[in-house]
Amino acid sequence: xxxxxxxxxxxxxxxxxxxxxxxxxxxxxxxxxxxxxxxxxxxxxxxxxxxxxxxxxxxxxxxxxxxxxxxxxxxxxxxxxxxxxxxxxxxxxxxxxxxxxxxxxxxxxxxxxxxxxxxxxxxxxxxxxxxxxxxxxxxxxxxxxxxxxxxxxxxxxxxxxxxxxxxxxxxxxxxxxxxxxxxxxxxxxxxxxxxxxxxxxxxxxx
Amino acid sequence: xxxxxxxxxxxxxxxxxxxxxxxxxxxxxxxxxxxxxxxxxxxxxxxxxxxxxxxxxxxxxxxxxxxxxxxxxxxxxxxxxxxxxxxxxxxxxxxxxxxxxxxxxxxxxxxxxxxxxxxxxxxxxxxxxxxxxxxxxxxxxxxxxxxxxxxxxxxxxxxxxxxxxxxxxxxxxxxxxxxxxxxxxxxxxxxxxxxxxxxxxxxxxx
DNA sequence: ACTTTTGTTAACCATTTGGTTAAACCATGA
DNA sequence: TCATGGTTTAACCAAATGGTTAACAAAAGT
Numbered sequence: 366x367x368x369x370x371x372x373x374x375x376x377x378x379x380x381x382x383x384x385x386x387x388x389x390x391x392x393x394x395x396x397x398x399x400x401x402x403x404x405x406x407x408x409x410x411x412x413x414x415x416x417x418x419x420x421x422x423x424x425x426x427x428x429x430x431x432x433x434x435x436x437x438x439x440x441x442x443x444x445x446x447x448x449x450x451x452x453x454x455x456x457x458x459x460x461x462x463x464x465x466x467x468x469x470x471x472x473x474x475x476x477x478x479x480x481x482x483x484x485x486x487x488x489x490x491x492x493x494x495x496x497x498x499x500x501x502x503x504x505x506x507x508x509x510x511x512x513x514x515x516x517x518x519x520x521x522x523x524x525x526x527x528x529x530x531x532x533x534x535x536x537x538x539x540x541x542x543x544x545x546x547x548x549x550x551x552x553x554x555x556x557x558x559x560x561x562x563x564x565x566x567x568x569x570x571x
Numbered sequence: 572x573x574x575x576x577x578x579x580x581x582x583x584x585x586x587x588x589x590x591x592x593x594x595x596x597x598x599x600x601x602x603x604x605x606x607x608x609x610x611x612x613x614x615x616x617x618x619x620x621x622x623x624x625x626x627x628x629x630x631x632x633x634x635x636x637x638x639x640x641x642x643x644x645x646x647x648x649x650x651x652x653x654x655x656x657x658x659x660x661x662x663x664x665x666x667x668x669x670x671x672x673x674x675x676x677x678x679x680x681x682x683x684x685x686x687x688x689x690x691x692x693x694x695x696x697x698x699x700x701x702x703x704x705x706x707x708x709x710x711x712x713x714x715x716x717x718x719x720x721x722x723x724x725x726x727x728x729x730x731x732x733x734x735x736x737x738x739x740x741x742x743x744x745x746x747x748x749x750x751x752x753x754x755x756x757x758x759x760x761x762x763x764x765x766x767x768x769x770x771x772x773x774x775x776x777x
Numbered sequence: 778a779c780t781t782t783t784g785t786t787a788a789c790c791a792t793t794t795g796g797t798t799a800a801a802c803c804a805t806g807a
Numbered sequence: 808t809c810a811t812g813g814t815t816t817a818a819c820c821a822a823a824t825g826g827t828t829a830a831c832a833a834a835a836g837t
Contacts, residue, residue, distance in 0.1 A: 405816050527725070
């Protein structure tokens with residue numbers, strides 16, 4: 366009976382992820398999730414005691430995947446600049462795979478900052494070697510040009526993430542000009558991010 | 572009776588703005604808005620027929636302010652690069668004044684794209700001279716270097732807006748390193764955006 | 778003064794929604 | 808085969824919530 370168990374549980378999680386992503390914690394209805402999963406609503410409560418817990422499962426999963434994917438800059442066998450390039454690649458790849466993820470995170474975190482902070486602490490245990498620390502070390506050792514690492518990181522994440530976060534807005538803004546923000550643009554986006562990294566991390570002035 | 576009228580109406584709108592900003596359309600409760608405004612719940616329905624209309628008022632107001640503020644790039648008496656610089660300044664200034672605005676827009680637009688598109692059409696009537704068109708013309712006339720204008724605009728908006736959108740996330744990410752994203756950073760942010768504009772819009776290779 | 782219009786409220790209603798219960802279902806091992 | 812225990816469901820419940828009503832208060836018009 367464990368197979369069936371596993372099955373419905375993951376089915377529920379998938380449905381919940383879909384609905385929560387679209388509607389957020391408040392907007393999502395347990396009935397919608399049940400319908401999406403093709404099961405009775407009571408079964409949701411059988412597997413996950415209540416809405417809060419079900420949401421935590423989805424939310425925690427999303428965050429976990431997010432951080433796991435960003436855990437690459439720890440590889441000290443390659444140069445910092447290469448690591449940053451890879452970091453941005455994977456970041457954009459991740460967001461391409463889960464386009465609603467960033468919107469979802471923004472939504473939920475902004476309306477429930479406490480819960481988020483708690484969750485983060487639980488998931489980011491081993492990441493002493495964060496990208497920020499890598500940048501700081503790189504600047505101190507002179508491997509990359511001197512600059513404000515927080516601003517650089519913010520700029521980098523902005524260039525990568527905002528296109529996904531704001532694609533609905535951007536489409537609306539662009540549509541007057543007959544231009545759309547489509548998936549084709551991702552390659553170009555990647556290129557422009559790389560260009561930015563080269564611009565900020567190259568020691569050309571030696 | 573017009574004074575009193577005006578008063579409560581704006582009081583309600585203010586309260587509604589506050590609550591809607593924080594909770595979104597679904598999360599906001601009419602009772603919360605009434606409490607915040609210090610009036611009876613029924614009065615909300617007296618001034619604004621229902622939740623939807625009240626929300627529309629707030630939402631429309633936010634969008635209107637947003638677009639009005641971005642309507643500056645039409646001034647052809649100054650160079651395109653200068654206009655873009657001013658554009659980014661005002662954009663960041665606007666977001667500094669209304670920090671939750673972008674999160675609010677992201678939230679609502681992502682979960683109700685149709686409504687947004689309709690609203691936008693009503694508000695962006697005279698903006699044939701959009702920033703995108705300015706960029707395209709500038710590239711054609713050779714005033715600014717040849718590049719993909721959509722990517723440039725997206726990059727620009729990313730650098731400006733994402734720090735506000737993602738400040739909750741970013742704080743959580745940074746707090747391990749003991750660094751915070753505070754208001755002090757806005758000046759630095761502005762500088763980095765200007766640097767980016769100079770990088771992308773200067774015809775240094777002549 | 779008194780009638781009419783506008784503003785405001787308490788009490789109420791219908792629906793939605795998260796959550797519970799008790800019974801049915803069904804695979805498995807004795 | 809039938810007892811057992813995990814799984815699933817229909818029916819139900821209580822609270823929350825958007826919205827309405829009817830009565831009252833306060834201006835404004837006459």
